[in-house]
Amino acid sequence: MNAKLDAGLTTRNVTRDTFDEVLVPTYAPAAMVPVRASGLDLWDQAGKHYLDFTSGIAVTSLGHCNPALADALTQQIHKVWHLGNGYTNEQVLRLALALTEATFADRAFFCNSGAEANEAALKLARKYAHAKFGESKSRIVSCLSSFHGRTLFTVSVGGQPKYTEGFEPLPPQLSHIPYNDIEAARAAITEDVCAVIVEPIQGEGGVIPGDPEYLKALREFCDKTGALLIFDEVQSGVGRTGELFAYMGKGVTPDVLTSAKALGNGYPIGAMLTTNEIAHHFGVGTHGTTYGGNPLAATVALNVIETINQPAFLARVKEASARIFANLDKLTADFPQLFGKVRGSGLLIGLPLAEGFKGRAKDFTKACEALGLMLLIAGPDVVRLAPALIVSDEQIARADQIMREAIDAMLNDAPAK
Numbered sequence: 055m056n057a058k059l060d061a062g063l064t065t066r067n068v069t070r071d072t073f074d075e076v077l078v079p080t081y082a083p084a085a086m087v088p089v090r091a092s093g094l095d096l097w098d099q100a101g102k103h104y105l106d107f108t109s110g111i112a113v114t115s116l117g118h119c120n121p122a123l124a125d126a127l128t129q130q131i132h133k134v135w136h137l138g139n140g141y142t143n144e145q146v147l148r149l150a151l152a153l154t155e156a157t158f159a160d161r162a163f164f165c166n167s168g169a170e171a172n173e174a175a176l177k178l179a180r181k182y183a184h185a186k187f188g189e190s191k192s193r194i195v196s197c198l199s200s201f202h203g204r205t206l207f208t209v210s211v212g213g214q215p216k217y218t219e220g221f222e223p224l225p226p227q228l229s230h231i232p233y234n235d236i237e238a239a240r241a242a243i244t245e246d247v248c249a250v251i252v253e254p255i256q257g258e259g260g261v262i263p264g265d266p267e268y269l270k271a272l273r274e275f276c277d278k279t280g281a282l283l284i285f286d287e288v289q290s291g292v293g294r295t296g297e298l299f300a301y302m303g304k305g306v307t308p309d310v311l312t313s314a315k316a317l318g319n320g321y322p323i324g325a326m327l328t329t330n331e332i333a334h335h336f337g338v339g340t341h342g343t344t345y346g347g348n349p350l351a352a353t354v355a356l357n358v359i360e361t362i363n364q365p366a367f368l369a370r371v372k373e374a375s376a377r378i379f380a381n382l383d384k385l386t387a388d389f390p391q392l393f394g395k396v397r398g399s400g401l402l403i404g405l406p407l408a409e410g411f412k413g414r415a416k417d418f419t420k421a422c423e424a425l426g427l428m429l430l431i432a433g434p435d436v437v438r439l440a441p442a443l444i445v446s447d448e449q450i451a452r453a454d455q456i457m458r459e460a461i462d463a464m465l466n467d468a469p470a471k
């Protein structure tokens with residue numbers, strides 16, 4: 055029937071329309087289909103070039119197809135791919151050493167995504183509290199507008215009701231409080247709370263930095279009540295803020311930290327980090343996953359950590375960040391009718407839309423994409439920039455130029471909705 059079948063399954067002709075025919079429609083991807091990428095450069099099926107300021111949502115922090123990572127992965131590919139949990143492997147041992155040496159943590163658990171890392175953290179918090187204080191200590195406190203993943207547990211803990219609609223019944227004993235509101239936290243963190251989970255910078259919720267005073271208050275309330283403080287650093291971690299993990303710049307140490315996204319630079323891996331005392335509440339057989347910490351993922355993550363956790367590398371992230379902030383401050387000063395005050399940390403940056411332009415973040419990123427710049431949104435009212443941490447000064451200047459061209463195009467062509 056389909057002549058293209060003769061070409062073989064792996065080389066069959068596919069287009070963006072194929073997505074609408076055979077994928078479960080959980081996403082509405084862009085019209086262009088990327089086929090090749092290197093660093094921050096990306097090309098679509100038609101050969102058109104884009105400058106990528108998304109990093110696949112803060113994932114490919116060392117650039118697409120990073121040559122050193124590709125070499126390391128290729129070498130490992132010819133050694134061993136997978137073993138199963140009946141065996142450990144050298145790469146995951148090295149990765150756990152690197153992460154525990156670099157952070158507050160003594161122990162690591164590996165999985166394959168941010169949601170799974172949070173799932174592990176939340177389950178561990180329940181187990182810990184039940185063993186230490188009894189079963190009534192089971193409430194989990196999280197923040198409105200937060201995002202912690204899409205499993206039923208993590209999406210219910212997340213603070214965006216639109217993502218849980220239709221999936222009821224939801225797990226009980228969850229409370230949501232406004233972000234950066236110390237009094238609300240004081241009231242919510244009672245004796246029955248086993249864990250408080252928070253993003254040090256809310257990513258999906260609009261790129262909203264956590265107030266250091268707020269995070270310190272959460273630490274204090276958790277210490278008072280015996281609740282565990284979990285920092286979800288799936289988006290903010292691995293150099294994104296100019297620190298290896300964002301907590302290091304906030305002066306607050308969590309009990310449990312979760313990482314994923316940039317940890318694998320696009321190779322799926324997640325991690326939950328914690329202390330000896332807490333980790334021991336997960337015994338043999340209490341939690342696990344088939345792929346977690348397999349030699350391929352561990353090899354990539356090990357090389358990512360080795361590259362990013364260098365003072366010069368992190369200093370450059372801050373320098374690049376200052377440049378982009380300066381450009382965006384100028385942009386908002388030039389177009390106050392379009393944009394509000396720039397916010398964020400390091401290379402996780404939010405450009406909120408001004409009142410009269412609200413709801414049009416996607417229109418703006420589409421206009422940029424047409425001109426060859428890929429950007430993200432964080433909700434309908436915030437444009438989000440998350441370029442690879444290796445972004446050059448020229449690329450920063452080029453992005454600024456394209457954003458200005460996109461503004462011209464939007465102001466001249468498109469009537470405001």
Ligand SMILES: *Cc1c(COP(=O)(O)O)cnc(C)c1O
Pocket residue numbers: 166167168169170172201202203204253257258286287288289290314315
């Ligand atoms: C992306 C994200 C997650 C979910 O990670 P997945 O790998 O998609 O499961 C969790 N928390 C935060 C803060 C995130 O940004």
